[in-house]
Amino acid sequence: MLSWGGLRHRYAGGAEIEYRDFALPAGRHLLLRGASGSGKSTLLALLSGLLRVQRGELNVAGTDLAALSPRALDAWRGANLGVVPQRLHLSEALTVAENLALPALAAGQGADPARAAELMAALDIVELAHRRPHQLSVGQAQRVALARALMRRPRLLLADEPSASLDDEHTLHMLALLLDAAEREGCTLVIASHDGRVIEALGAREDVAEVVLRGESPAGRSAMPTGSRTTYWSDEGTT
Ligand SMILES: Nc1ncnc2c1ncn2[C@@H]1O[C@H](COP(=O)(O)OP(=O)(O)OP(=O)(O)O)[C@@H](O)[C@H]1O
DSSP states (O other): OOOEEEEEEOOSSEEEEEEEEEEETTOOOOEEEESSSSSHHHHHHHHHTTOOOEEEEETTTTTTTGGGGGHHHHHHHHHEEEOOTTTTTOOOOHHHHHHHHHHHHHHHOOOOOHHHHHHHHHTTGGTTTTGGGGSSOEEEEEEEEHHHHHHTTOEEEEEESSSTTHHHHHHHHHHHHHHHHHHTTTTTEEEOOOOOHHHHHHHOOTTTTEEEEEEEOOTTTSSSTTTTOOEEEEOOOOO
């Protein structure tokens, strides 16, 4: 479902990030963890097609993203990927129902009210359909953001630091929502996090594999001159 090999990314004028080869075992979800600056967001951006693959392969459900043209990558992203961003990014000008229509509209397709109704029922937000984001609780906004990410039946569901600025109760709630939704929808979940609460909760699950990203820099990364080579590496966790 998800694998990479020889994968590297170099930011202009910055360090090169190198990811150790990895293949996600079938039926597993993925926790991507590592300290700040270890390359989690970069890998998510590569996975979501926001950054082009410069070196190596990145395979999702049999498609090597490195081989796609920019236009094909756009289409692939719309059809296969759901993203729950760190700050949710619900559109304040729109109601919940209108927010759920956005993914289809962005892809040049008509809204899918039947799918929206199905997801609102599954996530228990039917009664919120006509509210705007500022009228939602934190937990409700999470469920709306998750529903929006699932609207187009993604094969891959990405969540970037889903617990950022959440208390313990909301953190566990969000993890349960993500895992339940991924099971129900039959998609693979990738969570990037360096939150100990998330790592502990997911570490206890048989169905979650883990990749640990580590920065390697003898002099300390902050002391590295701009443009120098920094190698990062990952380990497949055992579950
Ligand atoms: N646009 C950029 N230009 C140059 N270097 C960048 C850029 N974005 C990230 N980097 C560098 O790439 C490395 C990996 O960054 P990345 O954001 O992927 O890490 P992260 O693990 O997601 O960190 P955090 O947990 O703090 O979000 C860091 O050394 C960072 O400074």
